[in-house]
Amino acid sequence: MVTGAPAKMLDRRDELTPMLAQYVDLAEEYDDAVLLFRVGDFYKAFCETADEVARVCELTRIEREDSTGTYTACGIPVDNAAKYLDRLLEAEFRLAVADQVEDPEETNGLVDRAVTQVITPGTVVDDELLAAGSNTYVACVTRGGTGNAAEVGARGGYQDAGEVRGDAEPHPEPEYGLAHVDVSTGECAATAGSLAEVREELARIAPAELLTGPSVGAADEVDAAEGVDTDDEVDATALADGAMVTDYDPAVFEPDAASDRLDAYADPGRFDPAAATAAGALLAYAEWAQGDDGPLGHVNRVRRYDPRRSLRIDATALRGLELFETHAGGGATLFDTLDETRSALGRRRLRAWLRRPLLDRERVEARHDAVAAFADHTLVREEVRDLLGEAYDLERLVGRVTRGRADARDLRSLHATLEAVPEIRDALAEAPELDSLRDSLDPLADLRERIDDAVVEDPPTDVTDGGLIRDGFDADLDDVRGTAREGREWVANLESSERERTGIDNLEVGYNRVHGYYIEVTNGRLDAVPDDYTRRQTLKNSERFYTPELKRREDEILGAEERADRLEYELFTDVRAEVAAEAERIQGLADAIARVDALSALATAAVERNYARPELGADGVFVEGGRHPVVERTEPEFVPNDADLPTGTVALVTGPNMSGKSTYMRQVALCVVLAQAGSFVPAQSARLPVVDRVFTRVGASDDIAGGESTFMREMRELTDILHDATGDSLVVLDEVGRGTATTDGRAIARAAVEFLHDELEATALFATHYHDLTELAGERERVRNLHFAATREGGDVTFLHRAKPGAAAASYGVEVAELAGVPDAVVDRARALVDGEDGGVGADATGADGTGADAAGDAGGDPAQRTLDELGPGTDRPREELTDAERETLAALRATDVADTTPIEALNRLNDLQRLLEADD
Template identity: 40%
Template sequence: MSLETSKLDACQLTPMMQQYINLKKEWPDCILFFRLGDFYELFFEDAVTAAKELELTLTGRDCGLDERAPMCGVPHHAVDNYIHRMIQKGYKIAICDQVEDPQLAKGIVRREVTRVITPGTITDASLLDEKKNHFILSLYKLNRTYGLAACDLSTGVFEATALITGDTANHVLDEIARYAPSEILVNPAFETDGLWNALNIRQDIMMTVRPDDDYSLRTTAEKFPDISGQTPLWAQAAAAIMVYLEETQRLRPDHLRPIQAYSLDMFMNLDPSARKNLEITETIRERTRRGSLLWAIDRTVTSVGGRLLRRWIEQPLLNLSDILQRQSSIACLKEQYMVRQEVRERLQGLYDLERLAGKLALKTANARDLTALKTTLQKIPIILDSLESVKESWIMALKNVIDPLPDLTELLQRSLIEEPPVGLKEGGLIRKGFDESIDQLRDAALHGKQWILELEQSEREKTGIKSLKIGYNRVFGYYIEVTRANLSQVPDHYQRKQTLANSERYITTELKEMEDTILGAEQKLVALEYEVFCRVREQAAASIFQMQETAHALATLDVIAALAELADRENYCRPEISLSDQIDILQGRHPVVERTLSAGGFVPNDLQMDMNESRLMILTGPNMAGKSTYLRQNALIVLMAQIGSFVPAAGAKIGIVDRIFTRIGASDDLAGGQSTFMVEMSEVSQILKHATSRSLLILDEIGRGTSTYDGLSIAWSVIEYLADREILGCRTLFATHYHELTDLADKVFGVFNCHVAVREEADSVVFLHQIRSGGTDESYGIEVARLAGIPDVVVERANELLLQLRLEHGPRQKLAIRRNARPMNGQIDLFSASQALKASDAVIEELQNLDVSNMTPLDALNHLYDLQKKASRSKRSPS
């Protein structure tokens, strides 16, 4: 017989197993954690899966069938850790709890699924990154357009947009890269979309298909009755999120903020490649925060501020006035050192007000959470006092939003003890004097326990048994325990209750009567304390909106102060931001590399670009000299300028950039079946399709993944395309090892050369990391090999071969970029037929007759040299 739950006949199962099967059928796509006493148990296929994933012992339990049901379990107090591990492995979890007192139950204890946890709906702070939002996305596909909504259940952030123009599929991917969701909801039509396969193979995102009804106009109108007129696509995507959250949380998440609709032209567009290559929030190799731009510049002291700074970095601004507003506030606190230090010191003690508000709404806040809320609210007035002298307009506006909620603070102070327990149903939550009924029950229970102590002393005296003691457990209640050595002194009215190895346990009529009184009071006390706590929590939840507004204002204040601290400590400058086409950076530095070096160890460099004579820089120089660092640092400086931050430079003038594109590094796409060169060309294709005249392009080694002629031709053609103002004409940094391309500076308007300086010393070279005007044709590849640790014998042999080749063939000749090669003007025309290299028939015949298979490499080079000379003579001779 199969023990898959979907195939079991419930009638043959025990009552408890019938209850389990019925719940499992309601949540077939979830792993069901089923509360039994002090454990959460898993049965049947869920038990097999969990035992494997969590390395638990798989046992069995009688279920009414001939075969025992597979079973494993975890202690209830440790369940969060196991849930987290299952979520990380891509499972959805349904938590089934006992919803009635087992002592009051008639028959099987009633159980219900109280919450469902999926990768996108985690709210437990211990399972979240405190400085990162945790988004779930919803996509609604309609023909070639998309509605997109993003929600962070833990904080209440709710945003949405419609993608209806341009390359909408790529816009979807860009937004997914920006939000980095853990889960994406899609309507069934999305399963036929080309994006489905690209997203479904990703291990870091759970794709969940939801029914069309979740996205319907009827559902949208029900969830958002205030939306009038034609329903936007983003609202239908947002409606599906609301349905999903209500289903998984078993309540309406009223803490979600009003949806903030946005358009793509509000922010600088950074595609997934740019985010990865610039290492904005995580490094390429280890995918860790350390080593990223965020790591280098984050000086925030609160978790809510850390999340906001991350969002600023992930979505640089395009609106000039918004950028200048941020700059002004940062400049203000940069200049007011004492105010800044005091504000930062006082912010440091705040708890996560934004996520505390979310817990209140979801009814998952415990007494310690409310105590943290009280502590945070108590500190707000002194933060406001620190800002008393600040007159900058935005900071003053933030100050007016911050609400210390004095009435709520006073309620929490009166109602809860200073250090309450984590559990809510164990008592010990409510402060004395807050509730008269609780005080009375607590007094009765306390007096009862005092009576027990007095009885213990009295019985010792009456019996003469000095070791006699009165104990308690949940099974037998209160009992008198006597060791075996003293059993002869036990009075006749003692009633034996339990025999142990070294003692006997007894009860008396008097003890039993007092037990009923004490336990009755304690049970009522625990129940009443929980009831009163829930009332206090509901009262606190009434202020959720004010908490969220205050949290956002405090987060903004934290980010402003943090960026001011960064600018002051690291000697950053305030860039001049404008709508011009200028990028003028004086002594720019890489913010990440600089932080990893000792003070003064980074060599700064300049950059002057515009969309006229200096549109496209061709940067040459050896590996290890710092080309890639220079390219990235300028992109990061532009990005930092557009979040409103000061930048690592002596001075900077930045004309707003709408997009930053990057093509850096070599990697293949094994899952997609693409080679390294194909990936490179695909990325270049996307750049050429989507870049605008206001974009900034960072291109490193275009064309290196194929033959020299192919690679050079592609790189040459790309440069012409990018530099041509009638086609694109955008600002571009183009690093290359094709030194032939430096000749384009004389032929293509807007192209200019720079190189990374190197100083030759005896048998080695010193990389100066300085960017200088003009091109270079030296690569110093053997020196780089030496620095990389290639064995000396290999390096020495390479030098010998290089010398031999130069002696035999002269200095390396560049492939000619011919004088009559025309830059493209709307059409691609690299080499006309008349420009193709020709050789005489005799040279061709000789080449065809060569026995290449039996030649040594040196013979082949000599023959090739001879053929080259003959071809040159043939080309010069009159026809």
């Protein structure tokens, strides 16, 4: 990445032209960024930087030659800069934009330039570079601080969103501080915790850029378990997970400096020291990036929060449940499926609710109440949604206002939104259950009227060229405009009066920016020109003149117009400042609009897709007719399934591949997430607990860059779950142990199930192809078996996608391979091998419904009875008639992994079993 001053120019610095010397000075000052240097209508880059910019942006390079030499250059057009800036940001460049800070027309020499904004992936504020309805965060992680968590807890604890709440408990002293800010909207929050908690929170925030403090940098040797190297330094690259990592002035991370910076926004004493340091340093960086000398006016509230006060969904679960991204990078996510919002404000709020569902049952049920009210009042819902379509992105708009970058059209957009608010309030009044929402919508009538009185309905985009302010708003402006108007009227009448006075019937009066007002006479009538005409310009076929009175009027008109433009700009900035002073009220309104939009969107999804209101506080997960909210929209024949999981139950889910096991487990987890986010759920009915965390381990993937195999990554994910899950957690595990040898994999899977049941007492869904694990249903009180049924007719297998009690007796792996298109020769050979090893068990062990599973389920997980069932006709002796030795023999046979047993071991085992049966006789 080429940044800083070009070496070629530095070598010849004393010879450079004044403009290039200015470029070099700024490039050296911002040596970690690509300097985009305003020259006329282009942002220019030179030499090596130009080569890089041209490559990324696919621009043509030119050779610029002057008295000091020849330099490569490329330019980005100012009027169409956004798409090129976006490409540079995607390539993880920092951009320093140097604008002209003097009017070229008012200088006779070099135009002064200064960097007015540093743009990075996390500090973008221009709408053209931002995705509508989503946040762009820059986060900051710091390490250290004495920590006063107990004191903070005593003062009132943390809250999952917003201010503190008294029922929070003190937690162990945190070692790391984390803060994040969306510079475009002003959202800012800070927390503190362990490295694992910070890593998990970063996964939820998904920042575009990560600012790192001392001891959080690029580590050379990072300990695999703790993320700390031998120098006690955290690997920032690993924490960033793809975000741009930024090193910044270490001075801003000094506790006193950070506290002083935070003090301009919030009371530092309300934060743990590590969190205060992270927040203060981050805000200092944000101010620098925006080119501001003081606090960011729209960041008027820095929240402190504890992630443990919300339902925690780590990075693995976010991916596994495909809340915001799909595994393949395409297709619909849960958010896409639910997003019926009508405004950018509502879209961001819905995303935030899904990213951070609630633990507070009362708050969750308040959202459910509002969704139910919107669902019941169809006309109210539809009218409100229509009106929400008029709402602009007030959070980003107020950010531009407070930074002094809003134009007149931004103020009219604010006015249009404020005009819709009384109508939204009137519509909500028809549903008394929504009174609290209605009351939260501040109409800001005074501000709406002020904008309407001041700014014309369709203003120009440039705020310095006039035409912004209404007539009648300011008496001085009206007087100046009157002077200019009278002058223009006099000029408009001049042509007819001069034709009459001079007798020159083709005389014309005109104006241009260079020569001003003129009277034009063709060459053939120059003999009739009066003596009071003074020549102004000679053309090929005519002459242009002016008179003393015309010159006086011209000075009067142009002077009045210039004064009017200047006065209009002053008046506009005054009005903009008045709007900025109401930033907090506007943000409060934005928050209310966001909630109305998100709740009405959830109601729309519930009504249109037949979602049910969940009942919270149940002692388990009980869902009737549950569906996967994403899959059901693409699969018209989707088969609903029930879930009956008392708290602490571990359900072992077996059945063929492609039968629906993974979809089923995910839909159960998604019902829990949706319910605690405030949504209704895709089911006929649902009674659910309030869970503290949702864990998933689904799918197979490796981390080649990190040196981890699929199995190692699986084990890391399993480790996190078994360390962090509690009895109030929901755990979804899919095929644990399949990435290694069968014996090891089966052992790990069994031990994991036993640990979930015995130690954690967590509610879990555990899909497996190790069918002997289903024995645990007979050994552990809260382990139960579920299977997904299939039927066979001839050589064809039909997956029923129906969850039933009991264990599956066949996996139909060969049949799945055939459906996938594996060559016939491979399929036939595989089937022969299966038949040879299993004696036909895998192909023919079916019960009355073609699965063989119900009998196994009825056996209560008894391995002996299942073995009898699978041996086929003639072996249907009731289990009550078996001797203990026979039962032990059959259980041992079932537990034997033929594929992992040597011939000698098999003979020895058969000999032992034979001796056992002989002794019984």
